[in-house]
Amino acid sequence: MVGDDLVTWLRDSDPALRWQVERDLADEPPEVWEATRAKVATEGFGARLLAHQDPDGQWAGGAYYPRGFELDQEPGQPWTATTYSLNSLREWGLDAAVLRARRTAGLLAENCRWEYDELPYWGGEVDCCINAWTLANGVWLGVEVSGIADWFVEHRLPDGGWNCFWVEGAERSSVHSTLNSLKGLLAHEVATGGTEATRAARRAGEEYLLERRLFRRLSTGEPIAPWVTRFAYPSRWFYDVLNAAEYFREASAHDGSRPDPRLGEAVELIRAARQPDGTWLQVHRHPGRVWFEVDVEPGAPSKWLTLSGTRVLVWWDAA
Template sequence: MINPHKQQIIKPKKAVIKWLLDSDPAIRWQVMRDLTKEPDEFIVAERKRVATEGWVAQLLALQDADGKWGGVIFPAKWASTFYALLLLRDMGLEPTSEQARKAVSLVRHKVTWGQEHGNSPFFEGEVEPCINGRVLALGAYFGGASDQLVDRLLSEQLEDGGWNCEAPPSRRSSFNTTICVLDGLLAYENAKGACTAVTDARLRGQEYLLVRGMFRRLSTGEVIDRSWLRFSFPPTWHYDVLRGLDYLRSARVEPDEQVIEAVDLVAKKQHQNGRWPLQNPHLDQVNFAMEGPAATASRWNTLRALRVLDWYYR
């Protein structure tokens, strides 16, 4: 088994932790939970600040009275309601907070997917599994997971174990779609408890990624998409190796030889100062920039990489 600078990774440089903590509360509380392993009461206290300070407070302030961000549900990309809610979840807005309840209530009662999708309520999703997987994750996180949406996603699983927004006619799964659905199924299980059908489907989807080493073709072993070797935040609908490994960590998968190469790839991206860079950012119509341009040090990528490596070695 390879050993990508194990000691340095298990015990990150104090300067790196200090740099991570010298940031937004959305990052700080996750550092305290995942890296420094602070007592629960300190983590809870820091997380409460997320709703009223920094990036989350900025994003909440941009919601319109009709429940939308940017006036739309999805097409305006990052400035849309869909991506705003995903970012609020990723940053850890406490779903029971007053701010979350107010924002989500507006979406729940006022936002639909439009006439094209029969005015389906936002948290009931639309037709594409890459979107519906994340809608399911949002509903589960914010307290309203759709059983109907789960049933649809389970019915759309392909024979190879994954999902694809192009199916039919495609009969082969897509990493991009599969990771979005896996996020949703895991969130559903976390919110509602174990369900055999959901767990079985999720494990088959995980295996689709794992048997391919998280980024290689099963048939030839070649890299499927070289953009997956560059890490962005937020990933939006895009798959990359760090996103895939962070999902496995959150799903409490026991790491084995199938992830060794992917973990080594993450470790090799670390700079000598202990930080990871932002790569391949998806910046179309962002409401505001959280980090600098590509190639600059990224707190989000550093946090996620360190917790993935901690998961692998522990």
């Protein structure tokens, strides 16, 4: 279902991307893609990011923001601090044993505090997205973070999803916050099985997105905003239909279920963005300080987005 030329182009990439191509598109046996995945710790993006880790276990001296950062002091949001660095390493497939050997989880427990009220790192804070990443990174590194999973049950809004601004009185869910919350709950469930309450919360959050077909307002049926089809890698905390479809692909694999038909319109938006050569373009970049760039400039074919778009279509069309 995937052209040889496209797979060859995708395989000519960093180990963080290449092992996923080998596993998901090239149908290589585990011994092939696992060997490539092991190189994330010693070559390319993974090795470069590991080299930036501070002796106290943090990156850039901070939990969510670099030490000393002040809002509005530079364009965009910095993406160099501990949470986004852990997110990248986890998403790239780094073996958690590498960070366990560095005592990363323990060092963060000792040295890292959230910018919000100086709360302990592995206890999470009040932001849904931050707590979702802390939950996913915690179970990856073997930390006891079940309290954060329970927090999502307690802080789900009546419409089924989540909103990071609940603490400021928000009563309606956000697609950004809901998708990130779902990713955290899924990671927890894959690792631990979850609880009846956390599994129910995940189903409710999925329903929030599905009843909106991933991109439509429930009230009017109109698209939520133009950014739902503005694809970018890395996606950071931002929502788009490709990012959401990737979540549902992973959830479907975990649940052993077929794709929900309500995803159909969103999948066709993803298909429409595919170029004649089978690639997807980087539409824009989320501005902000980075350790180094990991994808192409806007307007160029993106291997990361092409991997995502292709495997979503393969999953959908196979069903």
